[in-house]
Amino acid sequence: QVQLVESGGGVVQPGRSLRLSCAASGFTFNNYGMHWVRQAPGKGLEWVAVISFEESNTYYADSVKDRFTISRDNSKSTLFLEMNSLRVDDTAVYYCVKDLEEYNYEYLFDYWGQGTLVTVSS
Amino acid sequence: SYFLTQPPSLSVAPGQTARMTCGGAKVGTLRVQWYRLQSGLAPVLVVYDGSVRPSGIPERVSGANSGDTATLTISRVEAGDEGDYYCQAWEGSSDHVAFGGGTKLTVL
Numbered sequence: 001q002v003q004l005v006e007s008g009g010g011v012v013q014p015g016r017s018l019r020l021s022c023a024a025s026g027f028t029f030n031n032y033g034m035h036w037v038r039q040a041p042g043k044g045l046e047w048v049a050v051i052s053f054e055e056s057n058t059y060y061a062d063s064v065k066d067r068f069t070i071s072r073d074n075s076k077s078t079l080f081l082e083m084n085s086l087r088v089d090d091t092a093v094y095y096c097v098k099d100l101e102e103y104n105y106e107y108l109f110d111y112w113g114q115g116t117l118v119t120v121s122s
Numbered sequence: 123s124y125f126l127t128q129p130p131s132l133s134v135a136p137g138q139t140a141r142m143t144c145g146g147a148k149v150g151t152l153r154v155q156w157y158r159l160q161s162g163l164a165p166v167l168v169v170y171d172g173s174v175r176p177s178g179i180p181e182r183v184s185g186a187n188s189g190d191t192a193t194l195t196i197s198r199v200e201a202g203d204e205g206d207y208y209c210q211a212w213e214g215s216s217d218h219v220a221f222g223g224g225t226k227l228t229v230l
Binding site for chain 1: 153155157159163164165166167170171176208210211212217219221222223224
């Protein structure tokens with residue numbers, strides 16, 4: 001069965017960096033676009049970024065553009081999110097999410113990890 | 123930007139029907155998904171493309187999408203249906219991924 005396991009969350013000071021990882025299994029990772037979605041404490045869901053199956057295309061929410069970088073290692077079925085210049089309002093649970101569509105991404109999120117908590121605080 | 127609006131809460135007695143709405147301009151022209159979030163568990167896709175149930179989602183869960191409103195209906199509600207339900211769509215002209223604010227379903 002599909003499994004997505006995030007890691008790398010923790011407490012970090014404003015302005016610092018953090019790298020999240022997501023280990024994927026149970027499906028052909030390199031055939032699917034992958035996303036990060038986050039949920040701030042007491043708030044709703046917010047889409048963060050997407051990367052195409054072959055790594056050629058990436059897109060970001062305006063709130064993280066130029067600060068966050070999504071990447072993937074298809075040889076290791078692993079998704080990453082490099083977060084720089086972190087702000088207090090980046091505090092959230094970050095979910096690794098698989099797109100439903102093969103060889104494309106349509107922003108349909110069919111499998112989610114359990115999430116990793118990132119806390120930005122001084 | 124594109125916005126989806128959901129009522130913040132809904133309470134339903136066991137065995138009754140829960141209907142949750144998701145409002146947005148011409149949302150009936152978009153591919154709408156519904157997700158269930160429960161504490162301690164990974165979020166679950168319960169309906170995609172407005173009305174399609176993924177495998178493992180029971181038939182008492184259904185979706186509809188037309189005009190300016192998408193609806194998620196859960197018949198014969200059970201305690202295990204409690205959680206926060208979010209609608210979501212991608213709006214192409216603005217290239218915006220929108221989530222509704224979520225509806226907290228409480229089973230009385």
